[in-house]
Amino acid sequence: MKKRLLILGGTGDAVELAAKASQIADIEVISSLAGRTKQPLTPKTGTVRIGGFGGATGLAEFLRCSPIDLLIDATHPFAAQISANAAIAAVECNVPHLMMVRPGWEMVEGDRWIEVANHSEAATALSGQSQRVFLTIGRQELAAFAGLDAIWFLMRAIDPPAPNTPVPNGKLLLARGPFSLADERQLLLEYRIDTIVSKNSGGAATYAKIVAARELGIPVVMVQRPPIPDVEQVADVEGAISWLVEQL
Ligand SMILES: NC(=O)c1ccc[n+]([C@@H]2O[C@H](COP(=O)([O-])OP(=O)(O)OC[C@H]3O[C@@H](n4cnc5c(N)ncnc54)[C@H](OP(=O)(O)O)[C@@H]3O)[C@@H](O)[C@H]2O)c1
Missing domain, CATH: 3.40.50.720 (NAD(P)-binding Rossmann-like Domain)
Structure with a gap:
């Protein structure tokens, strides 16, 4: 039976992850968007749901009811609330949880x-x-x-x-x-x-x-970025795909 992966999205990286994860035979992808933008970047593969869950409690209920087997938080580094909610809900529901966090920019010579x-x-x-x-x-x-x-x-x-x-x-x-x-x-x-x-x-x-x-x-x-929860992290889509393969 396929494992159901929930990707918390709203970024170009999340769209790319949904496309690549959908190519893994044993994974079914569900992407979630907050519904902020009028014409969101929507993954072309898997299912897409739009709108808030209702805090960590609502997200935990979604994880249980869907049910979701794996959770990847691929939201923007400044979307601190949903990432905090995901960390709480994943622990509560015992769902393996990964954050995909692209590295921040570093100052180089000439930058002011x-x-x-x-x-x-x-x-x-x-x-x-x-x-x-x-x-x-x-x-x-x-x-x-x-x-x-x-x-x-x-x-x-x-x-x-x-x-x-x-x-x-x-x-x-x-x-x-x-x-x-x-x-x-x-x-x-x-x-x-x-x-x-x-x-x-x-x-x-x-x-x-x-x-x-x-x-x-x-x-x-x-x-500067807001703090992120202390959970397993990768920097890019390739890292997230390797993590997914390990979970199967
Ligand atoms: N903040 C930025 O600079 C930025 C930039 C580019 C893209 N984005 C994207 O825009 C979305 C909203 O960003 P934000 O900074 O407003 O987030 P946030 O402050 O962390 O989240 C506020 C609330 O929006 C809902 N939400 C956020 N992301 C969601 C998702 N992917 N699926 C379902 N519900 C979600 C949740 O509502 P409930 O509590 O009701 O579940 C969350 O509590 C995120 O998906 C993020 O990836 C944000």
């Missing part, structure tokens, strides 16, 4: 990073220092910058912010990565950006802006 712990520290770092800021943090954290009236913001997100969300003064660009180095360089020059705010997401899809900033000598306020 100001590393901060969260978005509110990022806002403090900008205050009095920057005039034209590229906010590449998505739409969920925009409110942290809404009080900085002296700064003009170029904000990039996949979908517009929810109605009634406080949004900083500036321009909203709706776009989904990957972004090329030429386009990122052009954007920084066209909008005369003097500072970038970025999450340390890791991966190649959104790294071009960091390279463009390095080339142009633009500082990057880099928001």
Whole structure:
């Protein structure tokens, strides 16, 4: 009988994992998306379910009722709540659980990073220092910058912010990565950006802006990742596939 794998997704890595895991004969793949974006990146293989589970308790119930044999958390490194819930639910239901965590970006020569712990520290770092800021943090954290009236913001997100969300003064660009180095360089020059705010997401899809900033000598306020649960981890899809094969 096939083992049922639940992939917590919402990333390009999760889509790739679903495709590769579906090729393993003894695995049935179920991917889960939060339902945040209007046109999500949806795996083309296996089943897809959309929407929250209702906290760790709801996820545990889902694991029991489906039932799920294996759990891989392939969510974004900043999606801390679902990862914490997954760790709790997996222990409660005794389901083998792996986190696929892509490595963070490391500062290299020429980078001018100001590393901060969260978005509110990022806002403090900008205050009095920057005039034209590229906010590449998505739409969920925009409110942290809404009080900085002296700064003009170029904000990039996949979908517009929810109605009634406080949004900083500036321009909203709706776009989904990957972004090329030429386009990122052009954007920084066209909008005369003097500072970038970025999450340390890791991966190649959104790294071009960091390279463009390095080339142009633009500082990057880099928001560090939230802590992750203490569970077994791999860095990429290949590692996750090896783990899956070990579980069969
Ligand atoms: N945060 C980012 O910067 C970022 C960037 C790119 C993609 N994403 C993706 O966007 C999704 C939401 O991110 P977030 O930062 O809002 O997450 P979060 O703060 O960790 O999660 C908030 C709640 O959203 C629901 N949820 C999150 N991911 C889910 C999934 N894959 N399947 C079902 N429910 C999920 C859960 O609701 P219940 O408690 O009701 O189960 C969770 O408690 C994630 O899937 C993540 O991979 C996030």
